[in-house]
Amino acid sequence: MPAHVIHDQLSTRLRALQPSVTLVISQLARKLTAEGRDIINMSSGELDFDTHEPIVRSAIAALHDGQTRYTDVGGTPALKAAIIAKFKRENQLTFTPRQIIASTGAKQIIFNALLATLEPEDEVTIPAPYWVSYPEMVRLTGAVPRYVEPGDQDDFKLTPARLEAALNANSRWLLINSPGNPSGALYNAQELRALGEVLATYPRVLVISDDIYEHIVYEGAFVSFATAVPSLAARTLTVNGVSKAYAMTGWRLGYAGGPEWLIDGLSLLQSQSTSCPSAIGQAGALAALNGPQALLPEWCGRLRQRRDVALSLLRQAPELKVATPPAAFYLFVDCRDLIGKRSRQAKQCMMTWRWPPIC
Numbered sequence: 001m002p003a004h005v006i007h008d009q010l011s012t013r014l015r016a017l018q019p020s021v022t023l024v025i026s027q028l029a030r031k032l033t034a035e036g037r038d039i040i041n042m043s044s045g046e047l048d049f050d051t052h053e054p055i056v057r058s059a060i061a062a063l064h065d066g067q068t069r070y071t072d073v074g075g076t077p078a079l080k081a082a083i084i085a086k087f088k089r090e091n092q093l094t095f096t097p098r099q100i101i102a103s104t105g106a107k108q109i110i111f112n113a114l115l116a117t118l119e120p121e122d123e124v125t126i127p128a129p130y131w132v133s134y135p136e137m138v139r140l141t142g143a144v145p146r147y148v149e150p151g152d153q154d155d156f157k158l159t160p161a162r163l164e165a166a167l168n169a170n171s172r173w174l175l176i177n178s179p180g181n182p183s184g185a186l187y188n189a190q191e192l193r194a195l196g197e198v199l200a201t202y203p204r205v206l207v208i209s210d211d212i213y214e215h216i217v218y219e220g221a222f223v224s225f226a227t228a229v230p231s232l233a234a235r236t237l238t239v240n241g242v243s244k245a246y247a248m249t250g251w252r253l254g255y256a257g258g259p260e261w262l263i264d265g266l267s268l269l270q271s272q273s274t275s276c277p278s279a280i281g282q283a284g285a286l287a288a289l290n291g292p293q294a295l296l297p298e299w300c301g302r303l304r305q306r307r308d309v310a311l312s313l314l315r316q317a318p319e320l321k322v323a324t325p326p327a328a329f330y331l332f333v334d335c336r337d338l339i340g341k342r343s344r345q346a347k348q349c350m351m352t353w354r355w356p357p358i359c
């Protein structure tokens with residue numbers, strides 16, 4: 001893997017930034033695959049299913065129809081209408097077009113929301129374990145990530161007491177990611193409401209509800225933060241996208257609903273950075289959101305089978321501890337008992353000076 005080299009002509013801001021580890025590993029996996037090695041790439045969080053054919057066909061038709069130009073900054077009126085309908089249908093959330101933005105992935109929305117609002121001394125509360133990009137995005141704005149570790153009995157979820165202990169006058173955002181990457185944790189409405197009660201006494205704190213894994217739920221039911229806590233909807237940015245639900249990671253289309261002042265800020269930022277999300281990505285997302293949704297539970301069933309197979313294999317190793325995740329497509333394996341130890345096979349490889357172990 002190439003070392004993380006930062007040239008001294010790059011800005012101080014950039015020098016503090018770590019590359020996305022998952023993307024670095026993905027790149028290496030693609031390179032090794034291209035060299036003919038048999039690689040199973042388990043780095044990036046993406047489905048190995050193909051985008052559903054009707055979505056692909058709709059996007060091709062849109063290209064032929066001349067949808068190849070810049071669009072409105074925050075997305076076409078048709079896409080915004082589809083996003084509004086989705087939020088209503090699936091989350092019982094009501095938005096006007098002015099409260100909606102589409103961007104180049106949920107990632108761009110989260111980054112832009114932080115950049116648009118954070119001052120250097122501000123803190124962003126990030127419940128651990130978290131998606132690796134959150135802290136780097138916060139750092140890039142000059143603000144400070146504040147991690148909250150879960151208790152042993154908390155199922156990787158933030159509790160009201162731990163939230164209360166983490167908040168202070170500098171707190172500006174709370175990042176809620178349910179279902180969560182990498183733990184698969186899923187909050188129920190009651191748990192979200194309990195967090196909302198704590199936040200009610202911190203009026204400066206905004207909430208990002210990162211719902212990108214909404215459709216990958218095996219046990220329990222998904223509920224979005226603003227749905228569970230309507231009293232805080234005016235300071236919640238509900239973020240979602242087509243990447244994970246519809247196997248469309250490469251289309252780069254995410255969206256969000258939130259208060260007008262914030263969506264206006266995100267649009268301003270987007271207008272001077274990427275102008276608008278890709279027109280072809282928007283056409284694909286429109287077809288995905290407005291099209292039949294029957295594929296989603298079917299894919300979820302297949303992912304659940306895979307989860308169960310992977311769990312039963314991992315549990316054959318007594319040193320590995322893994323909880324059954326109720327949602328998302330990750331297994332968060334505790335391998336602390338193995339750190340510093342070598343397998344018999346690896347030992348043999350070391351003894352014959354073959355490393356990495358290719359035996």
Ligand code: PLP
Pocket residue numbers: 045104105106107108131177180181210212240241242243244249252253254
């Ligand atoms: N949020 C979480 C928790 C993720 O794990 C990811 C991608 O891995 C994203 C957001 C990014 O989604 P998108 O592809 O829409 O940028």
